[in-house]
Amino acid sequence: MNKIFEINNLESYFFIFTKGFFILSSLIYLVFALIVVKQVTSMSKSVNDKFNPILVIFSYIHLAFSVFLILTMFGL
Amino acid sequence: MTRSQDLDTIAPDDIVVVSSPVKKVQKEKIIEEKKENTSQKSKKDFSQECYNILGHSKSPLSCFLINPDILSFSEQDETEKIYLAARPHWINNLHWMLVSALMFSLPLFLPFIIKYLSFINFFPVQYQFSSLIFWYLITFIYAFEKFLSWYFNLFLITNQRVVDIDFRNLLNKHFATADLSMIQDTSSSVRGLFGTFFNYGDVLIQTASEKNQIIFEKVPNPEKIIKLLQELRDLEEQNDGEQSNE
Numbered sequence: 001m002n003k004i005f006e007i008n009n010l011e012s013y014f015f016i017f018t019k020g021f022f023i024l025s026s027l028i029y030l031v032f033a034l035i036v037v038k039q040v041t042s043m044s045k046s047v048n049d050k051f052n053p054i055l056v057i058f059s060y061i062h063l064a065f066s067v068f069l070i071l072t073m074f075g076l
Numbered sequence: 077m078t079r080s081q082d083l084d085t086i087a088p089d090d091i092v093v094v095s096s097p098v099k100k101v102q103k104e105k106i107i108e109e110k111k112e113n114t115s116q117k118s119k120k121d122f123s124q125e126c127y128n129i130l131g132h133s134k135s136p137l138s139c140f141l142i143n144p145d146i147l148s149f150s151e152q153d154e155t156e157k158i159y160l161a162a163r164p165h166w167i168n169n170l171h172w173m174l175v176s177a178l179m180f181s182l183p184l185f186l187p188f189i190i191k192y193l194s195f196i197n198f199f200p201v202q203y204q205f206s207s208l209i210f211w212y213l214i215t216f217i218y219a220f221e222k223f224l225s226w227y228f229n230l231f232l233i234t235n236q237r238v239v240d241i242d243f244r245n246l247l248n249k250h251f252a253t254a255d256l257s258m259i260q261d262t263s264s265s266v267r268g269l270f271g272t273f274f275n276y277g278d279v280l281i282q283t284a285s286e287k288n289q290i291i292f293e294k295v296p297n298p299e300k301i302i303k304l305l306q307e308l309r310d311l312e313e314q315n316d317g318e319q320s321n322e
Contacts, residue, residue: 018199022206029213035247036217043228043243046251050146051137055227058220065213072206 019073026070033059033066122235122311126159129304137227139163140296149232149239151253160233160304164226164294165276172222179215183208221245231279231292233304238281240290254283254290256312262305264298281305 040059044052123143131142141147141161148158190197199207228243238259242250259281266277271294279292279301295301 018203022203022210026210029210032217036220039247039249040224043224043249046150046249047228047230047241048148048150051227055224062213062216062220065209065216069206069209069213072202072209075202 022073023070026066026073030063030066030070033063037063122159122308123157125307126304129300129307139166149230149241151239151251152234153236157235158232159235159308160231160301162231162233162292162295162301163229165274165296167270167274167276168294169222169226172219176215176219176222179218180212183211229293231295233301233308235308238290238305240292252290254281254285256305256308257316258283258285259305259309260284262302264302266298 037056037059040055044056126142139162142159144158144161147161152158225243225245228241228249230239230241232239232241235256237253237255240250240252242248244250261282263280263282264277265280266272266275271277274296276294276296277298279295279298281290281292282288283290292298292301
């Protein structure tokens, strides 16, 4: 019983909790990034302009980075 | 058999002339072409008038686009021509630009911050790296969302109607239109130090439709927009008068 509350164990619990929190946050962020792509694409369809493809590309780059974020979180 | 046809069979050189259906179609075509030509001419004339009233702009990122050929919207008719596309004045972007710059530069001061917040060193390097990526993504999306809110916040004046397209945030968008014939009254207000200095303000359009108000918020040169709307309404009234005379 005492071993459970040893300093090293507490530290590892803390890091497990932190890792879980980071992964959950990055997953929520991924959903958000998908919404951004969806919204930018739909707005680009509503208003056609010369600059729109750049915005769509930016939203996809953002999505790619949020996927990369999840991968780094799993690598913790 | 009608009276005229009856006479025509008896005396072909009678002064009563019944036009053939082919001639009728040709006549209608000529009238339609004339109408189209005059409408195109008036469109061209009015495009020039727009330049006279509002001046010229070339950049697609401008907040005041006159006769923008590169811009169109999904609900636009084939014959509809955009005379003006206005966005809120660029100075309204200054706030989020400064905040974004501050957020972006904050990790650069991290070595100084660590001196005071030594618990950060408690986390392994991997955690710090992931947190840094997260921070920059949040900074990017903050700036991107603000930019999109400005970029897609469009007020359009076409030859048929006024259109208000709002992109309030990533989860909210709004679309409102009012025909030019439905416009009852227009007014503008320029408020505050920045508004007065940079000459931007709100244009309020009172309409007879169900949604009786359309507001163009923080647009540059509100008095010029009102002048343009007035000219368009006059043109519309003139066209209506011509059509009723015909």
